[in-house]
Amino acid sequence: MGASKTEIFTQEQNKLAQMMKALAHPARIAIIQELIKANACICNDLVEELGLAQATISQHLKELKTAGLIKGTVEGASICYCIDEKVWKEYKQQLASFFVAYENKNKCC
């Protein structure tokens, strides 16, 4: 199929999965890390930093934007991307609490 049966899962499960998916590609990880490193927002520099075609970078940026993780503002002829602090914190918190759920459990296997 290729299409997940989202109907049978809770909203929380679907959301968590989608958050993970947004970051489930090395290029998107690299973009985020680059945005963090440069602090100042980058745009086409990403195309040069990572070794991917402009169209490909643009596609990944779109996914990150859709996920809400980054936002872009027009800066002259180019576009300045940066991390959306609010959403970032949400992600951070949600994932942390997902991982915390298995704290201090008795093992069985």
Add this chain to the structure above:
Amino acid sequence: MGASKTEIFTQEQNKLAQMMKALAHPARIAIIQELIKANACICNDLVEELGLAQATISQHLKELKTAGLIKGTVEGASICYCIDEKVWKEYKQQLASFFVAYENKNKCC
């Protein structure tokens, strides 16, 4: 294409992406949550809990096993799955430190 150009990314980036990928599906999130909830390991109960075919669950379990997140031990005729505590903690720590990287940054957009 459909294939990521892993060669051009760092090991860390590829690893992080793969970790995310392992959890980038609601069924796998649901399985993990079920394993946590039941504490005692589950096996075919997952097929009944989630509304997916046995083959599909088995496939997802395999991916989680490949990711190292869970392990299964034979328990009579059935198989008992549970979270691998060590790997779980690794995941937790790695993701936490990824998200911490953007702490206290000046915003620019």
Add this chain to the structure above:
DNA sequence: ATCAATGATCGTAATATTACAATAATGCAA
């Protein structure tokens, strides 16, 4: 207005993922 630069979008090919039926493999019980 023309041009160059930047970035988005479209179209498309290659590959991956998801889901399931069918079938095989394994272990237990009668």
Add this chain to the structure above:
DNA sequence: TTGCATTATTGTAATATTACGATCATTGAT
């Protein structure tokens, strides 16, 4: 052994993802 329950595997169809060339839209500069 035969039969049943459980799980893995195989095969396959539908869909998604990744990557890129080509093209369009926008902006700034000349």
